[in-house]
Amino acid sequence: MRHNVYAALLLAALGFGCTKGPSASNPTVDAAKLREAAPKYGQTITAADLSKHLYIIASDEYEGRNTGEKGQKMAAEYIAREFREDGLVGPVKAGSNPFYQTFDLEKSQWGEGHMMVGSEKYLMGQDFFVLGSSSPFQTEQAANVVFAGFGIDSESYSDYANLDVKDKVVVVLAGEPKKADGNYLISGTTKASDWGNDYRQKRNAATKRGAKAVLIVTGTTASEFNSLTQRYKNFASRPSLGLKSNTSQPTAAAVFISPVAGAALLSTTTENLTGYADQVAKAGKPVAANFTAAKDVKIQASRISTPLPTENVLGFIEGSDKKDEVVVVTAHYDHVGIDESRTGDKIYNGANDDGSGTVAVIELAEAFAQAKKDGFGPRRSILFMTVTAEEKGLLGSEYYSENPIFPLANTVANVNIDMIGRMDTEHEKTNDSNYIYVIGADKLSSELHQINEEANQKHVNLKLDYRFNDENDPNRFYYRSDHYNFAKNGIPIIFYFNGVHADYHQPGDEPQKILYDAAEKVARLAFHTTWELANRDNRIVVDSNKK
Incomplete structure (x- = not known):
């Protein structure tokens, strides 16, 4: 997704003169101009780039990315390297790697x-x-x-x-x-x-x-x-x-x-x-x-x-005039590893769960970083965080919520992406991949729900399905991914999820089965929702208390 002449083409397309247009040192803070710029950066999130990353981190070489083990460490290194190369900053002051929030699990x-x-x-x-x-x-x-x-x-x-x-x-x-x-x-x-x-x-x-x-x-x-x-x-x-x-x-x-x-x-x-x-x-x-x-x-x-060291991977883009407020974008990059008791394929690659969300976060981070280089950086700061140990009980995000790098009081919202590259069993019957389940957006903020609806209508046109947002949903998905550790602290969240398929938590969850065009659309929706959260004039309200 790296384009050498990207900034020049973008400025020309938007009609800004090279000498008068915004720059990284003189960014625009005009919400209308930022909305106008958004589609150009959203379009840089492509199925090809998602595929490129996913075929690496969900390969057999990464051994199912089990928390604390070799494959999880390899994935952390890959994500941190992508963040660094794209120009994000590692925000962690303690430790030897500013992109790692390290801690010990038991x-x-x-x-x-x-x-x-x-x-x-x-x-x-x-x-x-x-x-x-x-x-x-x-x-x-x-x-x-x-x-x-x-x-x-x-x-x-x-x-x-x-x-x-x-x-x-x-x-x-x-x-x-x-x-x-x-x-x-x-x-x-x-x-x-x-x-x-x-x-x-x-x-x-x-x-x-x-x-x-x-x-x-x-x-x-x-x-x-x-x-x-x-x-x-x-x-x-x-x-x-x-x-x-x-x-x-x-x-x-x-x-x-x-x-x-x-x-x-x-x-x-x-x-x-x-x-x-x-x-x-x-x-x-x-x-x-x-x-x-x-x-x-x-x-x-x-x-x-016994202690088991692990790490969340954090990449940070500082905002401009509202930099003390932070939008957090998350996905979990761990999976469940290898089962040596199995015959045949023993590796749980976790391409969809949650390799698909992880690579989406990498792509969103690169898009926002390029926008900042071109003078269209976010007004609010954005923390891109891939968390560890979700499969062990949402532990990585729980650790962050208890030891935040940025104050939770300053955290505007959490955009969480967990499984966006497959159809669930119901949609497989009609071969309809043009959907995404949206969970939690209206639980704490009516504005977050509306922002996502408008972003979808304007840019993506997915079918937004809210069935799992029902407080009576027996699956209780609202409580089962990393966003919940933000929601329980009163921070508005939105969770993108494609539902459960036959390969869920099975060795068959492999990168060749991912529907990359569908994942591209969901990632772009997450991008546009995040863009609006980061650039609108007013911080979204917290005006609901739904279960």
Whole structure:
């Protein structure tokens, strides 16, 4: 995408004289003139250039770009080199490479784990599973047990009223209570709330109350527990990655526990324990349970941890008259690596997820850098950031949000690009690639939604599909990519996404399957939206609070 006579042709096309036109040292700050210039730079983002980059970073040589491993390091070097050659600045002051925000993740796996209730022994990985990557029970410790119903703590319904759980282990039931008519007590409808759908709600409530751990009784029988937790068996022995906690109050450990072990902790039977839900349904409110917590309880769930260095890659273009305000453009450049247990193709190349977003960010960065050289640089600063460890739980973007290079208060918006080069299974039926799912643009700012709509209508004409923007979308994609770590801090976001296809997280996600013309259109839409965010007179408003 580098063109030797680019600046001269652009100035001529726009009708500006060479001696009077803007320059890098004397940029225009006229929003109208900047809008007029935008199409010329948007057109430099091409399918050919996207393909050129993607065939490199999604090649077998890059070994699936698993976080902390050789291929991820190679991709980081490639992206940083592109940023540097295009004239972007590395904004990171600490460390040896100003394009790298380096940090250590914790690579950890479970060691010895058991729960003693009197003389009865229950095993980790069989009778209970600790969620997450930390444990307050590194060595065997005595545990003070208390029952807290369904573990709900809201204004309308609280299982914690008049209950002291500080430094204790809280046993709660999974799900949420229903009324006698079958509707849920919290929502008043047949639809469960987040208290029933997301175990983190109960973990957070227990943490707020000072509990050491929350044990969530899952299923009503041993066989049902085994069925519901089968996938945890597959992951329990594998190492995982996480951020090291720096909080003064540690998060309560969340544990899925069998009804047999749960009943033993409360000196009752599984029938009586699960029957508590019927008592609540009849009363229509929390009720006191007649369970006697076991006194002789000891728990051990050891976690063995080692540091794993990794890095976000940052390229910065300083703005002109509004340079203290920053627009952040993101994609994650990691993927899931190699699976040696497979026969045949073992490499998960991650061409679409998220090689396609990564190369789009590289191309957007080059387009904006060339515009700045020609005197049409952005009024607001732009941070182009490819983040690591998205596949491990949005960890790279979470680290940035907790350790921002530029203040979050000055961050205007986040434009996130994650999977833009394939058709999902639904669109494959009609062979229609002229679409993109748009998620989150209206959640915090009505203006961001409108900016994207207008940019699409004027420059690209994709079909903008909002089905996954629905707060009732069961896929919850709004919470599943890096933009969410900006949104949760009150920063407006927009997320471009093509949906899930058959090769998602499979070795078949390879560069030859990418629809580069379709990816070009989405990348150009992201460019024009970013251009307007960076150059409009007023910072976009934050005027919404949608889920």
